[in-house]
Amino acid sequence: MYDVVVIGGGPAGATAAEDLARSGHKVAMLDRAGRIKPCGGAVPPRLIKDFFIPDSQIVARITTARMISPTQRHVDIPIENGYVGMVDREHFDEFLRDRANDAGAMRLTGTFLRIERDSAGTHVLYRDKATGDTKQLTTRLIIGADGARSDVARAEVPGGDEIPYVIAYHEIIEAPAPTASYHPDRCDVIYDGAISPDFYGWVFPHGGQASVGMGTGIDGVDLKQATAALRESSGLAGCKTIRKEGAPIPLKPLPKWDNGTDVVLAGDAAGVVAPSSGEGIYYAMMGGRVAATAASACLATARPKDLQLARKLFMKEHGQVFRVLGAMQNAYYRSDERRERFVSLCHDVDVQRLTFEAYMNKKLVKARPLAHLKIGVKNLAHLTRLVSPLRT
Structure with a gap:
């Protein structure tokens, strides 16, 4: 019997699992291995400080942000008194999962199937990656941190299947030497309807690599073609492509994050990606932290109502910024x-x-x-x- 099973091992799930394990709870963290989320990788100084991120995870330090208009005018904004850190999600997420495991969370690799309940308790069923067998975890509570199209949210939380989102697509490329249109210390944000009719495109340096991509919520937009056009206009068409990734990014927090009994959501599953900027790593980790706080309170009091604390704490701190x-x-x-x-x-x-x-x-x-x-x-x-x- 686990106190909490965390479904999803991204920044939200790994943070929740680590916090709960360090608090002395018996925790299992279920994650699908091998998936890398498309992400610019920007993290603010507050995240680095609040979550004790070592310098080894910061692959670049951005000191300028360039805003580019549809007519190709640009504004270079210096980042005074600090920098924007860049992480590579391939390594950053794994670092967070390893840290949760080191804190005492049981790390499991497999695909979530469903939740079942009977007189013996609440059970999470999953397909084990190594064997292909269906296995079961019995638990008191569940944290759903399984992404924007969360299976947990759709099955368990009212409104969990109605979250608005954009589709993000990016290509990780080998970064060139500095040029007139690219610099390893500068993030470029492209506001151009030819690239994205309702969001934006980006060129974010990652040390020896760079993320080039865009997002849109409009059906019919060719994300790969738009990204190719962005690479061409940025002088990056000839750079070697390392990998290509796409995924939905939610743009509005769900009105309810729990099912009133034994499930609470965190991260993209709860919709906590900032509108306008699409920033998600910091808010995912904060979502994981407040979900862990709510789960701890519920375990201590046996009051399911305490699961509501997750959303209340998050929106009290960040709701105005989101609005x-x-x-x-x-x-x-x-x-x-x-x-x-x-x-x-x-x-x-x-x-x-x-x-x-x-x-x-x-x-x-x-x-x-x-x-x-x-x-x-x-x-x-x-x-x-x-x-x-x-x-x-």
């Missing part, structure tokens, strides 16, 4: 004219500073009310077309 980012995406991602205006706003020094202070510290900056007022006026002027999209 602001969601409003920004709705306002500026709908057309190339709006994207052009968004890049124009990025010329503003206050926009730059407040954006990256919020990104690095994971909270909205409220210390400079005059800067907020000025940004609000500029934002309104662009959205009401009182100024040219080429004006900063």
